[in-house]
Amino acid sequence: MKQTTGICVGSDKKDAGRVRKVTANSLKACLMATVLASGFSVALPEAASAQGLFQRLFNPENHRRQQERQRQEDLRKKAVSVKVAAPRYLNYTPDTMKKVSLAPLSEKKTAELQPAAETLETVDAAKVETDAAPVEPAVLTAFDEARPALKGLSVTVLPEVGEALIAYYREHPDFVWVDDNGVTLKAAKARRELASADTYALVPADYFVPLPALSSLDEEDRNAALMRFEMQMSAAALSYVLDATRGRVDPNKISQYHDLPRHDVDLVSALEGLAASADTQDELAAHHPQNDHFQALMAELKRLKAEDEDANQIVIAPGTFLKAGKSSPEMKNIVAAIAKNGSDELKAAHDETLAGYDESEEYAPALVKLVKAFQKEAGLTPDGIVGKNTIKALVGETNAAKIAKVELAMERSRWIPEELGSRKVFINQAAFTATYTAPNEEPLSMRVVVGKKSNQTNFFYDKIEVVEYNPYWGVPYSIIVNEMVPKLARDPSYLDKAGYEVTTPGGRKISSASVNWYAVAAKQTSVNVRQYPGRANALGEVKILFPNRHHIYMHDTPSKNLFNKDVRAYSHGCIRLHDPKGMAAAVLGKSKDYVTSRIAAGQNEQEQVTGDIPVYVSYFTAWPELDGSGIGYYSDIYDRDRYLLKAIEKTEAVREKARSAG
Incomplete structure (x- = not known):
């Protein structure tokens, strides 16, 4: 040795x-x-x-x-x-219901009780003795006579509703829903609207108020019953207004992928509007979103509920995977589904194939052409392969599944602004599409790639500000730590060799081998890492920025092949555009040739976007088709439907408990 x-x-x-x-x-x-x-x-x-x-x-x-x-x-x-944790789903906690005492409303304010005395204090005493008219006793209104009932009365409501009730009746001490004869027509119309809450994907039981039983009651008990109905009715109406305007669920408590501020709702003003309205049914309905997409979803919900489940629904066995030249016992179901769900134009073009099919199990060339035509019509890759996405397009979804998706879409619609803007970019992650619309212009819609399930694209909205040509790629901290540091551990010069620039916070260039990457990962020090412009750049030739705390933007990509896939969830969270030059030209109000010329100059440059162009980075598994042909249904790629359903179930459980407690 x-x-x-x-x-x-x-x-x-x-x-x-x-x-x-x-x-x-x-x-x-x-x-x-x-x-x-x-x-x-x-x-x-x-x-x-x-x-x-x-x-x-x-x-x-x-x-x-x-x-x-x-x-x-x-x-x-x-x-x-060291790893940077991704955003996560949360254990949803519903909005709490609070028992609110109405005792503060049982007595008049001091200003109401002694207006004459306060006035007399400022008048000369001798003048009062000789000239003042006798002070007449205050006349009690019907509301005043019923006030004593408020001492022991309470309502269990959302805190905002309780605050609005107290605030409104302090300033407007009068009945809205009852008069000397009992319950008014105004109340009847409002109750009719509240009972139809399921039309808008809400739950009627959340707003139900029983009519008071007034027969055989003495005056005191009658006043108490009417006051109870008055307060319960106002509480129900305000709860309805709140849910109709902002939704039942706080999206930001579902997951850290949601970044949607809840709408402020002026409930006192809403109750004032109901008190002044001759048609409370229309007044209440007006608090739902009035935009085209919500109205289309509402119409679809009505249509679906009117239809029975299709007893003759065609079923293709789960797991079926069929390529040209192969055989499958499911072939007859595939052809039957196309014959049932294909367009008239498609069926006319392939009439001979459909008429001559003898229920053979062989996937013959004529049938491959038929399937490809159906795939193209359904917006799928026309490759003739029958897999899960083609099967879904062939057999569709049950009415129950569609109803659930439409109702969730209506809830989500309440999270975003009612008016989306005349010029806008609307990204639907579930549909893998981005669409630019503007008055008097043809809509521009394109395929997009969104975040992987492990790097989900957030749900938020912002404003487009900048188009950048020949961009650098500023590498996010999470990618540096989770993906680059392990490579740097093997080769400290990795970033220098791979075409990245490493700089200090002050902008001084340094070698990647000279950096203490543990200190960077532990946030003890910081560096900036960016990839130089060029063909290999992850952002391609152009990016479109709407600065946000999630570091998400739209951009080009060198990975063009991904746009051919039906499910396009491959990015780290940003939105990759199939036609980035077209989108850049649209938001700039310029031509594609102009954008191409700016890129061809080879310089890293930025151009400000003029005008107000909001961008909605949304997630809807049911949404109106761009051509107005109906509602499109999409897969729940991130399981967000499931989490939203759980949040709604928890919300309804809390409300049911409050109703049961009386």
Whole structure:
């Protein structure tokens, strides 16, 4: 076995000044002799430790380099272990229901009780004695006579509703829903609207108020019953207004992928409007979104509910996967589904194939052409392969599944502004599409790639501000830590070799090998990493910015093949555009040739977008088709429908409990 050797400086007179080689086994003796000669006492180390001790004593520079290498190795291991957590789904907590006492409304305000006395204080006493007319006693209104009932009355409502009730009746101490004869026509119309809440994807039981039983009651009890109905009716109407305007669910409590501020609702003003309205049914209905897409969803919901489930629904066995030239017992169901759900134009073009089909299991060339035509019509890749997406298009969804998607879409519609804007970009992640619309212009719609399930694109809205030509790619911190640091651990010069620029926060360029990446991962220090413009750049030739805290924008991509896929969830969260030049030209109000010329100049430049162009980075599994032909239905790629359904179920459970408690 090879022995470690070292050197030893003579410690006695005979060996003084002479250096001789020693083995690891004799190194201890040499070191001991040296130390003893120096007057020091140390514990005798093992052979390997002795070598380290020797290095510290006689070769400190080499020892320092070894320590630095070890430190760098430790940092490498630590850096690789650090990860940036992605946003996550939350355990949804519904809006709380609060028991609100109405006792503060049981007595008049001081200003109401003593207006005459306050006035007299400012008048000369002698004048009062000679000229003042007698103060007539205050006349009690029907509301005043019923006030005592408020002392023991309470309602269990959302906190905003309770606050609005107190605020409204302090300023307007009068009945809205009853009069001397009992419940008014105004109340009847409102109750009719509340009972039809399911028309708008709400739950009628949340707003139900029973009529008071007034027969055989004495005056005091009758007043109390009418006051109870008045307050319950106002509470129900305000709850309805709140839900109709902002939705029942707070999206930001569902997941960290949602970034949607809840709408402020002026409930006092809403109750004032109901009090002044001759038609409370229309007044209440007006609080739902009035835009075209919500009206289309509402019409679809009505249509679906009017239809029975199709008893003759065609079923294609789950897991069926069929290529040209193969055979399958499901072939007859595939042809039957096309015959049932294909357009008249498609069926006319392939009439001979459909008429001549003999229920053979062979996937013959004529049938492949038929399937390709159906796929093209359905917006799928016309490759003739019958897989899960083609099967879904062939057999469709049950009415129950469609109803659920439409109702969820109506809830989500309440999270975004009612007026989307005349010029806008609307991105629907579930449909993998981005659409630019503007008055008097043909809509521009295109395929997009959105975030992977592990890197989901957020649901938010913002305003488009800048188009950048030949962009740098500023690498997000999460990608640096989760994806680049492991590569840098293997090769510290990785970023320099791969065409990235690393700079200090002050802008000074540095080598990637000189960076303490563990300190970067641990946020103890910071650097900027960006990829140079060029063909290999992840953002391609152009990007469109709407600055937001999620670092999401629209951009070009060198990975053009992904647009041929039906499911296009491959990015880190940003929106990759199939026609980025077209979108850039649209938001700039310029031609594609203009955008192409700016790119061709080869310079990294930015151009400001003029005008107000909002962008909606949304998620709808049911949404009106652009051509007005109906509602399109899409897969729940991120499971957000499932989480929203859970949030609604929890909300309804809380409300049901409040109703049961009385």
